[in-house]
Amino acid sequence: MRKFNIKDLILDGITYLFSSVSLILLVIIFIFIFQKGFSSLNLELFTSPYWSENYYASIPASNNTYLLKSTLDSNEYYSEKFGIALKDDFNARNEAIVVISYVHPDSPFNELTNSTSGANEGQIITAQEGMIVNKISYINSNGVTRSAGLVIKQMAEDTINTIEKSDQLDSVFLQTQGGGILGSLIATIMLILISLLISLPIGIMTAIYLNEYAKYNRFTPWIRSSIELLTGVPSIVFGLMGVLVLFPITSVFGASGTSILLGGLTLSIILLPVIIRTTEESLKVVPDSFREASHSLGANHSQTIFKIIIPAALPGILTATILSIGRIIGESAALIYTMGTYISDKPELLKGATSLAVQIWSIMNGDQPNFGLASAISIIILVMVLVMNIGVKVLTRSKVKKW
Amino acid sequence: MKNINNDSRKPNVFKTYQDLFFKSLFFVSALISSLMIIIIIFIAQKGISPFLSSYEYGQQNIISFLTGMVWRQDQAIYGVAFIIINTLISGFASLLIAFPISVLTALFVVKIAPKPIGYFIESAIEILASIPSVVYGVFAVGFIVPLIQTLANIFKVQTAGGSSLLAVILLLSIMILPTITSISITAIKAVDIDLEKASYALGASKTQTNFKIVLNSAKSGIFAGAILGLGRAFGEATAVSMVAGNKMFGPTFNLFDITRTMTSTMLAGLKETTGLDYDIRFSVGLVLMGVILISNLLINFVKNNIGKNHA
Numbered sequence: 229m230r231k232f233n234i235k236d237l238i239l240d241g242i243t244y245l246f247s248s249v250s251l252i253l254l255v256i257i258f259i260f261i262f263q264k265g266f267s268s269l270n271l272e273l274f275t276s277p278y279w280s281e282n283y284y285a286s287i288p289a290s291n292n293t294y295l296l297k298s299t300l301d302s303n304e305y306y307s308e309k310f311g312i313a314l315k316d317d318f319n320a321r322n323e324a325i326v327v328i329s330y331v332h333p334d335s336p337f338n339e340l341t342n343s344t345s346g347a348n349e350g351q352i353i354t355a356q357e358g359m360i361v362n363k364i365s366y367i368n369s370n371g372v373t374r375s376a377g378l379v380i381k382q383m384a385e386d387t388i389n390t391i392e393k394s395d396q397l398d399s400v401f402l403q404t405q406g407g408g409i410l411g412s413l414i415a416t417i418m419l420i421l422i423s424l425l426i427s428l429p430i431g432i433m434t435a436i437y438l439n440e441y442a443k444y445n446r447f448t449p450w451i452r453s454s455i456e457l458l459t460g461v462p463s464i465v466f467g468l469m470g471v472l473v474l475f476p477i478t479s480v481f482g483a484s485g486t487s488i489l490l491g492g493l494t495l496s497i498i499l500l501p502v503i504i505r506t507t508e509e510s511l512k513v514v515p516d517s518f519r520e521a522s523h524s525l526g527a528n529h530s531q532t533i534f535k536i537i538i539p540a541a542l543p544g545i546l547t548a549t550i551l552s553i554g555r556i557i558g559e560s561a562a563l564i565y566t567m568g569t570y571i572s573d574k575p576e577l578l579k580g581a582t583s584l585a586v587q588i589w590s591i592m593n594g595d596q597p598n599f600g601l602a603s604a605i606s607i608i609i610l611v612m613v614l615v616m617n618i619g620v621k622v623l624t625r626s627k628v629k630k631w
Numbered sequence: 632m633k634n635i636n637n638d639s640r641k642p643n644v645f646k647t648y649q650d651l652f653f654k655s656l657f658f659v660s661a662l663i664s665s666l667m668i669i670i671i672i673f674i675a676q677k678g679i680s681p682f683l684s685s686y687e688y689g690q691q692n693i694i695s696f697l698t699g700m701v702w703r704q705d706q707a708i709y710g711v712a713f714i715i716i717n718t719l720i721s722g723f724a725s726l727l728i729a730f731p732i733s734v735l736t737a738l739f740v741v742k743i744a745p746k747p748i749g750y751f752i753e754s755a756i757e758i759l760a761s762i763p764s765v766v767y768g769v770f771a772v773g774f775i776v777p778l779i780q781t782l783a784n785i786f787k788v789q790t791a792g793g794s795s796l797l798a799v800i801l802l803l804s805i806m807i808l809p810t811i812t813s814i815s816i817t818a819i820k821a822v823d824i825d826l827e828k829a830s831y832a833l834g835a836s837k838t839q840t841n842f843k844i845v846l847n848s849a850k851s852g853i854f855a856g857a858i859l860g861l862g863r864a865f866g867e868a869t870a871v872s873m874v875a876g877n878k879m880f881g882p883t884f885n886l887f888d889i890t891r892t893m894t895s896t897m898l899a900g901l902k903e904t905t906g907l908d909y910d911i912r913f914s915v916g917l918v919l920m921g922v923i924l925i926s927n928l929l930i931n932f933v934k935n936n937i938g939k940n941h942a
Contacts, residue, residue, distance in 0.1 A: 441658070
């Protein structure tokens with residue numbers, strides 16, 4: 229006999245309501261980030277640098293007409309005199325831009341001469357699809373140089389019409405699109421390699437010491453609790469610690485300030501507790517009979533560890549690695565202090581750079597917050613995190629069923 | 632027989648040294664790992680340095696630092712008292728929101744939901760826990776902040792474009808929700824089934840058992856989750872600094888006004904890597920560690936007192 233209880237009903241109702249909150253939150257976050265960032269997400273994002281490069285280049289003379297062999301889309305405008313097609317587009321900041329959509333193989337735009345003063349002056353530049361055309365200078369019928377293009381607010385159609393009237397083009401101001409994540413992607417991979425290279429061996433060996441050598445040692449609780457204390461330290465404090473304590477180490481290698489090496493060293497300390505705990509968990513579930521069998525066959529302790537215990541605990545070690553990579557990808561506060569916030573397109577070990585997460589922070593805190601790009605990088609991070617989550621789940625399952 | 636003996640005697644010496652070598656290697660690793668915490672002492676030393684007379688950029692007054700209600704980098708006025716209060720307000724307010732939701736979610740997952748649904752929600756919590764803070768920051772800037780702007784328009788109050796104390800609180804509650812939930816789940820799973828059976832035998836309903844027996848028995852673990860969640864709320868830096876707004880004086884009690892937390896202070900206007908303005912961040916970091924430590928002790932105290940009431 230069950231009594232109908234109004235108080236129970238209310239409590240149950242609240243429980244159902246509250247437990248749906250996390251699910252709803254997750255859905256909202258994913259929908260929001262994907263909706264905001266999806267339009268900025270494309271393959272070029274991965275391969276292009278963040279900073280755009282400017283080229284002032286002079287255009288060689290030409291008297292040909294360049295007939296179009298293939299058809300172009302309706303939004304592309306082609307100049308037969310100069311063999312170039314332009315179209316309207318929007319950049320990552322949603323500003324209207326004019327980009328090159330096609331260059332005829334024989335077009336003079338294939339052999340532009342760089343006239344920007346500097347080391348690259350005189351170099352031959354090829355106009356490529358996707359480059360932004362800010363200005364094209366032409367010589368009109370009176371022999372006067374005039375400008376066409378974005379600088380006088382002409383979009384693709386007007387620009388093409390204007391230069392078609394002229395017989396001779398003088399120069400062009402080109403800009404690469406930029407807004408990519410190539411630099412941060414490389415820096416993130418470097419970070420992952422450095423920090424895993426340091427923290428995995430130390431972490432795994434610590435876990436082995438704690439579980440295989442010093443299980444009931446007097447110092448073990450002391451070691452363990454000081455490692456546990458590390459877990460509670462906010463990552464921004466680790467950032468402070470990195471600049472303070474680890475910077476002298478990196479300066480030995482020649483770093484003069486924030487650097488990827490410093491970020492990696494700092495991260496490897498942050499990762500230690502995770503690696504130690506996860507590895508130890510997996511060592512604990514290796515049955516004692518394995519150890520006894522190995523010893524009874526004449527193996528010593530270290531042989532047992534290397535040939536029996538580590539292979540048996542491998543899924544756990546792999547889990548620790550994946551969790552660490554997830555942590556590295558997501559870490560931002562500590563890296564802002566140790567790697568700086570300047571987005572570098574050519575990251576070097578001993579120079580500052582940004583990881584993907586810090587690039588987001590950098591973009592959002594800049595003078596012109598670029599929400600689309602930030603969301604696009606967020607999608608990339610979210611997808612990575614999701615994949616790793618599934619990976620850990622699969623690994624944990626395979627670990628359980630073995631014995 | 633003889634053969635075997637010879638074989639096993641020779642490597643024995645080698646094996647002993649091998650064992651010794653690896654044991655020392657593993658021990659050194661463990662020592663390195665445990666010594667990392669000592670590095671924190673260096674932060675303490677650096678954080679205290681601006682208040683010593685030997686400080687190269689001019690000695691600061693520690694009293695005015697700890698009690699000051701104004702923080703202006705441009706005028707070199709550094710008062711951290713209102714920032715501590717702001718941090719406490721946003722941290723405890725977010726705990727207040729996230730704690731009941733987390734505990735009931737954990738209860739639902741472990742005791743009430745059918746297994747597939749429970750597993751589903753648990754996975755959702757795990758994913759929420761693994762979303763990096765900077766992504767939460769992007770979400771907060773794009774979703775929570777405009778939401779608060781709309782709210783402010785409805786209530787006819789002023790906000791600085793939506794960056795506000797309320798935004799920080801909502802953001803932090805979302806971020807600490809998975810932390811508290813996953814630890815509560817572990818705690819509730821560990822509750823002895825016999826206790827529940829005894830409760831049923833005494834005629835209690837399932838809901839009564841869940842709320843009075845299960846939650847009370849899992850209390851210790853649940854509060855450990857709360858401590859961890861609060862620590863995360865205090866220490867969260869990047870996401871908070873994206874929506875806090877960095878007010879120069881305070882403390883902020885108005886939900887729609889901008890605020891300044893210790894972490895947002897540490898990240899704000901980070902340019903040079905020398906000088907007082909940089910060193911003082913270490914002092915703030917030191918204060919942050921102190922606040923986390925004291926609030927942990929406080930929650931432990933609360934936990935013990937709740938135990939007395941129900942015993």
